[in-house]
Amino acid sequence: MKNKTKLPGIFLGIVLVVMYLPILMVVLYSFNEGKLIASWKGFSLDWYVQLFQDEEIWEAVKNSLILGLLSCFSAAIMGTLGAVGMARVKWRTKGAVEYISTIPIMIPEIILGMVFLTFFHLLNLPNGMVTLVIAHTAFCIPYIYMMVKARLVGMDKALEEAAQDLGATPVRTFFDITLPLILPAVASGCLLAFAMSWDDVIISIFVTGPRVTTLPIKIYTQMKTGVTPEINALCTVMLGVTVLVLTLSGFIQKRFQKKQL
Amino acid sequence: MGEIILSLKNIKKRFGETEVLKGISLDVEQGEFITLLGSSGCGKTTTLRIIAGLEEPDQGQVILEGRDVTKLEPHKRNVNTVFQSYALFPHMDVASNVAYGLKIRKVPKTEQKKKVEDVLNLVQLGEYGKRYPSELSGGQRQRVAIARAIVNNPRVLLLDEPLGALDLQLRRQMQIELKRLQKRLGITFIYITHDQEEAINMSDRIVVMNQGIFEQMGTPDEVYNHPLTSYVARFVGSANIFHRDGKAYAIRSEHVLFSKEETYPYRGVVKEKSFAGGQLRVLMQLPDGQEITASRHGIDAQVAEGDTVCLGWEPDHAVPVRE
Amino acid sequence: MQKKKQGGKLWLAAAPLYLFTLLFVAGPLVYMVILSFQTRAEGYGVLNVFTLDNYKKILDPVYLETFGQSFRLAVTSTLIIAGIGYPFGYFMAKCSPKWKKRLMMLIMIPFWTSSLIRLYGWMIILQAKGALYQTLHFLGMDIAPLKILYSYPAVVIGMVYALLPFMMLAVYSSAEKMDWSLVEAARDLGASPVKAFLTVTLKLTMPGLLSGVILTFVPSMGLFFIADLLGGNKIVLVGNLIQDQLTRGADWPFAAALAVVLMVMTSLIIFLYRKVTHSTELEGIL
Numbered sequence: 001m002k003n004k005t006k007l008p009g010i011f012l013g014i015v016l017v018v019m020y021l022p023i024l025m026v027v028l029y030s031f032n033e034g035k036l037i038a039s040w041k042g043f044s045l046d047w048y049v050q051l052f053q054d055e056e057i058w059e060a061v062k063n064s065l066i067l068g069l070l071s072c073f074s075a076a077i078m079g080t081l082g083a084v085g086m087a088r089v090k091w092r093t094k095g096a097v098e099y100i101s102t103i104p105i106m107i108p109e110i111i112l113g114m115v116f117l118t119f120f121h122l123l124n125l126p127n128g129m130v131t132l133v134i135a136h137t138a139f140c141i142p143y144i145y146m147m148v149k150a151r152l153v154g155m156d157k158a159l160e161e162a163a164q165d166l167g168a169t170p171v172r173t174f175f176d177i178t179l180p181l182i183l184p185a186v187a188s189g190c191l192l193a194f195a196m197s198w199d200d201v202i203i204s205i206f207v208t209g210p211r212v213t214t215l216p217i218k219i220y221t222q223m224k225t226g227v228t229p230e231i232n233a234l235c236t237v238m239l240g241v242t243v244l245v246l247t248l249s250g251f252i253q254k255r256f257q258k259k260q261l
Numbered sequence: 262m263g264e265i266i267l268s269l270k271n272i273k274k275r276f277g278e279t280e281v282l283k284g285i286s287l288d289v290e291q292g293e294f295i296t297l298l299g300s301s302g303c304g305k306t307t308t309l310r311i312i313a314g315l316e317e318p319d320q321g322q323v324i325l326e327g328r329d330v331t332k333l334e335p336h337k338r339n340v341n342t343v344f345q346s347y348a349l350f351p352h353m354d355v356a357s358n359v360a361y362g363l364k365i366r367k368v369p370k371t372e373q374k375k376k377v378e379d380v381l382n383l384v385q386l387g388e389y390g391k392r393y394p395s396e397l398s399g400g401q402r403q404r405v406a407i408a409r410a411i412v413n414n415p416r417v418l419l420l421d422e423p424l425g426a427l428d429l430q431l432r433r434q435m436q437i438e439l440k441r442l443q444k445r446l447g448i449t450f451i452y453i454t455h456d457q458e459e460a461i462n463m464s465d466r467i468v469v470m471n472q473g474i475f476e477q478m479g480t481p482d483e484v485y486n487h488p489l490t491s492y493v494a495r496f497v498g499s500a501n502i503f504h505r506d507g508k509a510y511a512i513r514s515e516h517v518l519f520s521k522e523e524t525y526p527y528r529g530v531v532k533e534k535s536f537a538g539g540q541l542r543v544l545m546q547l548p549d550g551q552e553i554t555a556s557r558h559g560i561d562a563q564v565a566e567g568d569t570v571c572l573g574w575e576p577d578h579a580v581p582v583r584e
Numbered sequence: 585m586q587k588k589k590q591g592g593k594l595w596l597a598a599a600p601l602y603l604f605t606l607l608f609v610a611g612p613l614v615y616m617v618i619l620s621f622q623t624r625a626e627g628y629g630v631l632n633v634f635t636l637d638n639y640k641k642i643l644d645p646v647y648l649e650t651f652g653q654s655f656r657l658a659v660t661s662t663l664i665i666a667g668i669g670y671p672f673g674y675f676m677a678k679c680s681p682k683w684k685k686r687l688m689m690l691i692m693i694p695f696w697t698s699s700l701i702r703l704y705g706w707m708i709i710l711q712a713k714g715a716l717y718q719t720l721h722f723l724g725m726d727i728a729p730l731k732i733l734y735s736y737p738a739v740v741i742g743m744v745y746a747l748l749p750f751m752m753l754a755v756y757s758s759a760e761k762m763d764w765s766l767v768e769a770a771r772d773l774g775a776s777p778v779k780a781f782l783t784v785t786l787k788l789t790m791p792g793l794l795s796g797v798i799l800t801f802v803p804s805m806g807l808f809f810i811a812d813l814l815g816g817n818k819i820v821l822v823g824n825l826i827q828d829q830l831t832r833g834a835d836w837p838f839a840a841a842l843a844v845v846l847m848v849m850t851s852l853i854i855f856l857y858r859k860v861t862h863s864t865e866l867e868g869i870l
Contacts, residue, residue, distance in 0.1 A: 111846060167365040
């Protein structure tokens, strides 16, 4: 390429540095001996020790994990089957239902939080894990549904026809051909959905009950009342886990891609 | 030969507003190589899909081995298809692709292995069982698609423009191989193409399709030399259609005689000369506006654009056709 | 019409999604609309009496101002985000495949931490005597303690920071799909780099940019916790107002009316997007 300058690279670099600056701060102050974030008192691992002894935080982490996994799981089943089924039916309401099912990620979260709060109240459903899972499933579905749908659109229709031509029943065709081919889309949809569920404050805060605290809610209340660097330590641990998982998944993907394209 | 293996009885099909098939009927004999020839959109692929069970006709019947299979689902029919896109399963290796139909019929594992090996050898891909489709060339994928279909020993094999994606040289080679394979296996082939050369080279019988109807059915010789309609004459033999006294005649371009000196019954002006595929083509216009193309091998023809020439043909070479 | 036969009974697969969507998405939304026309009961609860008061109440200057403020903030944040995110996505699409992957990872990693903690990082930086102050001080600048945190700019910073990745990814995904030879063709035909960019590149990446605008503009109206944490109590957005009415105010019908108005605004924006781009899907999130 001609007139290649370093300017784009510098721009990308600066933006990324600013993006990571706050994260860096959080990580840095997780090793601070003092409790106040304003001043550096010296290196210490005290906050990590405290973090690993803090049962409330681990309870919140556990709740968030359960919530994320359950919502992703139910959303994956409904979203995947839904996308496959919807590709075949010609019901007149199809377009409308498809549109409504994606509303949860199109509107400001606050609206979703409010409608769930009032609706569950109307149904007399006590707030807690059940309401959390329903609400999270609602906004997890669109991510998975849209990913799978895009994959199905890009898939050669003749593949399924070929399987049936070779004697496979429609159900068998789904498990032998369709499912393996859309699995990567399901997986990346789930990953995205889980990330959203894991980080959700707004919706959770409205539909959670007094006994169930998710991690973001726990952090939010701490931030309103007073943060201890324990939270910094937690963030650092989360960051570490993320990098580890991403590296691993990248590695697995590489091996997977070698086999098929 | 002689036994009818497949019959289509007055099949009609429309997609929305367009009537794709306007009542077609066909009897296919056991072991026959029959080609549906036509340009895109003529309904040939729909016909094939109806035979495979991938579409249901609005009207008419499909009879396979004496049984009405019109409403039978595709997985219950003893026909197999070689798809235009090959439709090889990308997540399975070649051997698994080929074994898929056997696996579904619950053929014992050892027998599966043996059959897959045999058929891969037959299509000269014995070494490729462990490869994935993405690692194969176009021609190799084509062979896998064929192997995957014939391993099931279907009564009828449907081929939807199987050579369409290959380059010219490979096409010619595959034409010969396919024909050989068909003779050896004795399977009935129903073959779709828009390439008249391919159809003439391979088929026992050709069905020329146009706008949802069968224009003509017959041996390559019949279709080529004795076209019944102007469409067939143009499409198969790239013939001139000459109108005289309200009747239409097909005259193939190589049969058109022309000269500046000799006397032929008609006069024309040379409008265009072109050279393609080893053939010289001369386009001449008659006083009444009709255009006639003559073709010659080689490049020597002593006429130039704008010349007035005499032209004509042997009476035998003018075949009366329906419009 | 005849049912396509190869579908078999697979339509059953769509049934759970149908039911869930109708029951838990359409249902609550419909209830929201109903609720917005009901009357607030004394103390706590809702009376089944039709009223338009909740909507009339929104016209009160105090609440109108809240909408105005939310809108201004959303516009400001979106403009800044587009200013940073567009070139980022554009340059990223021009990187080598190896770097694309790396940059993608770098954008995705923060998603997996907590957005709250990342905001907290900004609080550390922006505090009166926080990291920024100390750095400046260390550099020899003798300045008064900063007054950024708990102010309007802090909220803008928070919004920009939280929503920037969506714009980056949206622009990247459409710039990535672009046929760069078109730009070369335009240059070849004599267009200056600027002209080629304006006539070709910008036009072809417009779906990404617009989708990014929606992905940032729409959520920014409702992210109450950013205003809450970084703005102190000084900045009140529609999101904060709704949250307040739901919790402290206990005026659900009014909250519902606010939500309906917000929802209508949102739908209008998305409708416009679809009209302009002729696309039903937002680019970049997927």
